[in-house]
Amino acid sequence: MDLETESKLVSLITRLISSEDNIDSEPIMHSKVQFQSYVIQIISLLRSTDLDSQPNPESSEFMSLVTQAISLFNSMDVDAQPKPLELISLISLLISSPDSKDSEQMPDFMLLIEKTLNLEPEPELVSLMHQIFSLVVNSKWKKKLICLSPQIEISYQYGKFHIDEVDWRFGNKWNCLPLNWEKFRLTGEDATHFLCRGCNGQSHKEYNKALVEMKHTLHRKQPLQLVLLYAFGSTRECYCCDEDLRGVILYCSTCDFAMNFSCAGKEPVLSIDHPK
Structure with missing residues (x-):
């Protein structure tokens, strides 16, 4: 060939x-x-x-x-x-x-x-x-994307988050191909991270893994945890972008603070509503 x-x-x-x-x-x-x-x-x-x-x-x-x-x-x-x-x-x-x-x-x-x-x-x-x-x-x-492997699942019911037991059910290996990946970008236009719902990263050991805890300037008290959100219909809004929380999010159960993972690379925009 x-x-x-x-x-x-x-x-x-x-x-x-x-x-x-x-x-x-x-x-x-x-x-x-x-x-x-x-x-x-x-x-x-x-x-x-x-x-x-x-x-x-x-x-x-x-x-x-x-x-x-x-x-x-x-x-x-x-x-x-x-x-x-x-x-x-x-x-x-x-x-x-x-x-x-x-x-x-x-x-x-x-x-x-x-x-x-x-x-x-x-x-x-x-x-x-x-x-x-x-x-x-x-x-x-391999050299372009970082694998997300959240260790905690949460669900959104009746206006509140609920921490669920971790129960990753791995499907067959064909579910781990990129067709089934959920991709995220923190900066620029190209994707930087991905979530494989087929195995939660267990079959992608050749990829670098993202930290399961991260710090952000909008939440300085303690690190935010990387979690997988299961939700049907509308959810709460992200503290950073005001969009509905979806898929992989950063969450603090103590403060009930949550933001979309794609906002992790964004700097907070400060504004003054009443300049006088």
């Missing part, structure tokens, strides 16, 4: 798994079509890859995994695979006849992907896919 093809493959995988595509804000049907398009482009590119070409020495691990996945994919007997892996046949049909009217009668593409990724025991091809995706994720975000 030459450098240009490899770069294109990495780009497609990044788009597929990246939350930067704003999938949540797109209409459901549009996001499904977009996701399906990325999958088809990736498979098509892999099918046309020359495995005998000289690999890029700087990406030997990536290319080794890709080569294993292609070889396994090409040698698979689809009829002998678990039923959810009929996804392979579906992808092959979509690649060969992308505009086929029969596509409307096909099984739900996204549902097949979900079933395939949750197969137990995990097929070797799925395991290789996850390793490839994880490698791409780490190369893009």
Whole structure:
């Protein structure tokens, strides 16, 4: 695989798994079509890859995994695979006849992907896919983002905060990809921190971790704790930005003080209502 093809493959995988595509804000049907398009482009590119070409020495691990996945994919007997892996046949049909009217009668593409990724025991091809995706994720975000791992959960009910028992339920490892990350920025326009709701940072040990207690000029008495807020509907306002408190917040139970995590890097704005 030459450098240009490899770069294109990495780009497609990044788009597929990246939350930067704003999938949540797109209409459901549009996001499904977009996701399906990325999958088809990736498979098509892999099918046309020359495995005998000289690999890029700087990406030997990536290319080794890709080569294993292609070889396994090409040698698979689809009829002998678990039923959810009929996804392979579906992808092959979509690649060969992308505009086929029969596509409307096909099984739900996204549902097949979900079933395939949750197969137990995990097929070797799925395991290789996850390793490839994880490698791409780490190369893009490892040096850029800091992982948030709040150790306390609180809920907002009847106008008050309630501290709950810590009960992190880890989902499957596919939930830890960036598509499911909640990103925050403290300064500038680019994200600086992320929260993985799939594992609360337990599966991201290669990332730097944010402190679980922080000091802020708006609350000098004691450090604020990093907590995860569960709330349905409206909540209280942040003491800094006056927006509703959401997701990860900084909280002091003694003073009942709370502010959004994204405000942690902001300097307080002082104003005088009555200059005289």
